[in-house]
Amino acid sequence: MRVTVLASTVPLLLAGVVAGGELVPSASPCIAMGRASMQIATAPWQNPLHVSFTDDPEMATVRVQVVDAADMADFTVTDGAMTAEADSCAVTRDTAFVSISDRHITDTDPVIYLSRNSGADYRIFVQSRAFSTKDAAALVVGAGRRVHPTERSM
Numbered sequence: 275m276r277v278t279v280l281a282s283t284v285p286l287l288l289a290g291v292v293a294g295g296e297l298v299p300s301a302s303p304c305i306a307m308g309r310a311s312m313q314i315a316t317a318p319w320q321n322p323l324h325v326s327f328t329d330d331p332e333m334a335t336v337r338v339q340v341v342d343a344a345d346m347a348d349f350t351v352t353d354g355a356m357t358a359e360a361d362s363c364a365v366t367r368d369t370a371f372v373s374i375s376d377r378h379i380t381d382t383d384p385v386i387y388l389s390r391n392s393g394a395d396y397r398i399f400v401q402s403r404a405f406s407t408k409d410a411a412a413l414v415v416g417a418g419r420r421v422h423p424t425e426r427s428m
Contacts, residue, residue, distance in 0.1 A: 303409040304363035305349075305417055311363045312417045314409055315371035322373035323419060324383045325412045334387030336418075338411040339394035347399035349414045372416035374408055384415050 304313040315322035328334050344350045378385055388411055396418065400410045 303405045303413060305413045306363055307417055310366070310368035310370065312370050312372060312413050313363065313365070314412065315373040320371040320373075322371035323416050324373050324375045324379045325386055325415055326375045326378045326383065327386050327388065327408060327411075328378075329387075331387045331389070334385050336384045336396070336415050337387050337389065337394040338415065339392060339397045340388060340390055340407055341397050341399050344399045344401075347397045349396065349410065350399045351402045351405045351410050352399075353402045353404060370416065372412045374412050384419065386411050386415055 302314045302316050304311050331337070341347050344352065375383070386408075388407060396411070396414050398407070398410050398414060400407045402410075
């Protein structure tokens with residue numbers, strides 16, 4: 275009986291891992307937005323907003339400037355900083371997900387152009403081992419799409 279249960283459970287676990295799930299949940303890049311959060315998607319069933327990146331500024335729908343100082347940024351990510359709420363990025367029904375895609379999927383998905391040039395829609399500063407610059411840009415653009423344009427302070 276135990277062998278039968280084990281034999282039927284192992285393939286299900288492997289199928290879940292192959293499908294993009296995780297055996298042990300790990301912290302994925304995330305930002306808190308009030309009671310909600312925006313996270314990098316780790317599984318296909320999370321129904322993420324898809325973003326892609328381009329090296330051609332003419333193809334971009336969103337421009338993100340990478341700045342050299344935290345005080346110049348709209349969004350800052352640094353390792354080692356204590357957060358006000360330790361569980362502010364817990365997955366809840368209000369959590370939204372963003373996925374970085376290798377290619378542009380639909381016409382409504384943002385295409386991000388990263389540069390150091392001024393005149394961008396968002397400015398980010400990233401000094402982290404957990405977040406890449408692309409992770410931070412994807413999260414900020416995803417969070418910006420969730421905020422109604424009249425609520426933005428930019």
